[in-house]
Amino acid sequence: SYELTQPPSVSVYPGQTATIICSGDALPKQLAYWYQQKPGQAPVQVIYKDDERPSGIPERFSGSSSGTTVTLTISGVQAEDEADYYCQSADYDTTYWVFGGGTKLTVL
Amino acid sequence: QVQLQESGPGLVKASQTLSLTCTVSSGSISNSDYYWNWIRQPPGKGLEWIGYIFYTGRTYYSPSLKSRVSLSVDTSKNQFSLNLKSVTAADTAVYYCVSYYYDKGGYRLFDSWGQGTLVTVSS
Numbered sequence: 001s002y003e004l005t006q007p008p009s010v011s012v013y014p015g016q017t018a019t020i021i022c023s024g025d026a027l028p029k030q031l032a033y034w035y036q037q038k039p040g041q042a043p044v045q046v047i048y049k050d051d052e053r054p055s056g057i058p059e060r061f062s063g064s065s066s067g068t069t070v071t072l073t074i075s076g077v078q079a080e081d082e083a084d085y086y087c088q089s090a091d092y093d094t095t096y097w098v099f100g101g102g103t104k105l106t107v108l
Numbered sequence: 109q110v111q112l113q114e115s116g117p118g119l120v121k122a123s124q125t126l127s128l129t130c131t132v133s134s135g136s137i138s139n140s141d142y143y144w145n146w147i148r149q150p151p152g153k154g155l156e157w158i159g160y161i162f163y164t165g166r167t168y169y170s171p172s173l174k175s176r177v178s179l180s181v182d183t184s185k186n187q188f189s190l191n192l193k194s195v196t197a198a199d200t201a202v203y204y205c206v207s208y209y210y211d212k213g214g215y216r217l218f219d220s221w222g223q224g225t226l227v228t229v230s231s
Contacts, residue, residue, distance in 0.1 A: 001171040031215070035155070042204060042221040043155065054218060086155050096170055097145075102154040 002026060002091040004100035011106040018074040020103045022087030025068055032070040033088045034063055036081075037102075043086065047072060074105075082107040110135035110142070112205045112222035120199075122231050126192040130205030130222060137186045138163045143208045143216075144188045146179065148201040149224075156201075160208065161188055195229045202226050 004024040012018045022032065034047035045054055047063035050070060060075045070089070074081055087100040116128035130144070137144065145160040159169035161179040169177050173192070181188045192199060202224040209218045 033216070033219075037155075042224055044221075045219045048217055049215060052217075084154075088155075088157070095168055096159075097157040099155040099157060 002096075002098050004087055004089060004098050006085075006087060006100035006103045008101070009104045009106065011108055012077050013108045014079060015076055018077050018081070018105055020072045020074075020085050020087075020105070021069050022071070022089075022100045023069045024089060024098075024100075026092045027065065027068050027070055027089060029092060030089045030094065032063070032065065034061075034070075034072045035086045035088065037084045037086065038082075046085075077105075077107055079107050081105060109218075110207050110220050112207060112220060114203060114205050114222045114225040116225065116227070118226060119228050119230055120195055122196055122229055123194060126190070126195050126199060126227055126229070128190045128203055128205075128225065128227070129187050130189070132186045132188070132207070137181060137188060138183050141210055143210070144179075144181065145206040145208060146190045147204045147206050149204070150198070150201040158190065158192075158203075197229050197231065200227065200229045 006022050031049045035043035036046045037043040046057050046061045050065040051063040062073045064071045085103045090097050111133045113131045120126045143160045146158040148156050159179050161167045161181050167179050176193050178191045204224045205222045207220045208216050210216050
């Protein structure tokens with residue numbers, strides 16, 4: 001079945017830019033969604049439709065898409081951004097949704 | 109924005125059926141702008157989409173769980189439910205009910221998540 005691939009971990013210093021890439025063969029056709037999850041909490045959507053930001057999500061969170069990859073960028077990372085991040089998208093026929101394996105963002 | 113709350117047993121014996129219900133408030137489950145999902149997360153692991161249901165009863169399932177899962181909707185109670193049969197320890201997870209909201213163009217936009225409920229499969 002369809003899979004999305006993310007790096008297991010990304011580390012940055014406060015104030016730097018964090019980039020998390022998600023790859024999948026159907027991404028040229030399908031939109032992507034990004035979630036932030038902190039320990040013991042339900043996930044929170046930070047990006048929808050590749051690059052749209054829900055209300056209440058800081059402007060430092062942005063998304064982009066190019067070919068078979070989508071990217072979550074966090075500019076000026078803050079300590080509070082340390083969390084697990086998941087991408088999600090659909091298979092070619094939009095019959096089911098898939099999550100990437102998740103990326104642990106560590107703020108050094 | 110709709111609110112969701114999971115309910116059901118926190119402990120299920122192996123080989124039996126896991127059953128959970130999600131109650132929707134601050135909105136109608138019959139609203140055609142929404143799909144109603146179940147997502148799970150085993151302890152220390154990633155998120156797994158299980159399936160979703162439309163208010164008409166139309167369902168879509170993850171290929172990896174399709175043979176064991178069934179979703180149903182009760183519009184009179186504003187609830188939807190998950191049944192997962194023949195469970196094993198690998199089905200131990202936090203189970204979330206989640207709404208997906210779609211715009212008039214058919215694009216998925218926002219989510220709302222329940223708080224999640226831990227279900228442990230015991231031997």
